[in-house]
Amino acid sequence: MREAELKYGDRLKNGPTNLQDLVSDLNTKKRKRRTSFTPQALEKLNDAFE
Numbered sequence: 755m756r757e758a759e760l761k762y763g764d765r766l767k768n769g770p771t772n773l774q775d776l777v778s779d780l781n782t783k784k785r786k787r788r789t790s791f792t793p794q795a796l797e798k799l800n801d802a803f804e
Contacts, residue, residue, distance in 0.1 A: 791799065
C-alpha cells in the first residue's frame with residue numbers, strides 16, 4: 755500500500771509522464787452529463803415543488 759501511495763504521489767507532483775498516463779487520467783476524470791428535461795417534465799417538476 756505504501757508503495758502505491760508513493761507512486762501515486764509522485765505522479766501527482768510530476769504530472770503525466772507519457773501519453774498512456776494522460777489518457778488514463780482523462781478517462782477517470784470524466785464529467786457527469788447535465789440532466790436535461792422535456793418541457794412537460796419541467797411542468798410536472800414545478801408542480802411537485804410548489
